[in-house]
Amino acid sequence: xxKNIWLKGILLLTLxxxxxxxxxxCGIVITTTGxxxxxxxxxxxxxxxxxxxxxxxxxxxETYTIKVLTGEHFFExxxxxxxxxxxDSVTKYIFPGNNYVVLEPKPNY
Numbered sequence: 001x002x003k004n005i006w007l008k009g010i011l012l013l014t015l016x017x018x019x020x021x022x023x024x025x026c027g028i029v030i031t032t033t034g035x036x037x038x039x040x041x042x043x044x045x046x047x048x049x050x051x052x053x054x055x056x057x058x059x060x061x062e063t064y065t066i067k068v069l070t071g072e073h074f075f076e077x078x079x080x081x082x083x084x085x086x087x088d089s090v091t092k093y094i095f096p097g098n099n100y101v102v103l104e105p106k107p108n109y
Contacts, residue, residue: 032069032096033096034094034097035066036099036101037065037098037101038103040062040063040103042105044060044080045081046077046103046105047077048064049077050076051074052074072093073092075089075092076103084107087105088105
């Protein structure tokens with residue numbers, strides 16, 4: 001009788017171990033980043049900021065690409081000669097996948 005209990009215990013442990021190893025690779029993959037295409041429109045040179053940090057410096061009119069964490073982000077384009085010469089900003093929620101931001105700095109004088 002004791003032999004039968006030991007055999008069932010070993011069989012149960014083996015089954016649990018095989019299931020654990022087999023199902024370990026079947027987790028859900030959650031994407032936590034998104035690709036942002038930032039299009040800057042204007043005739044001058046700009047610094048591009050995201051959440052207060054500079055991400056592109058001294059750039060011209062073009063589309064720039066950056067990977068960021070999903071969530072809400074604040075984007076700014078500021079003329080290198082000062083914000084009075086050109087400024088634009090947008091707050092955008094970034095989702096997994098492709099996201100588009102358009103900044104068109106205008107003078108505020």
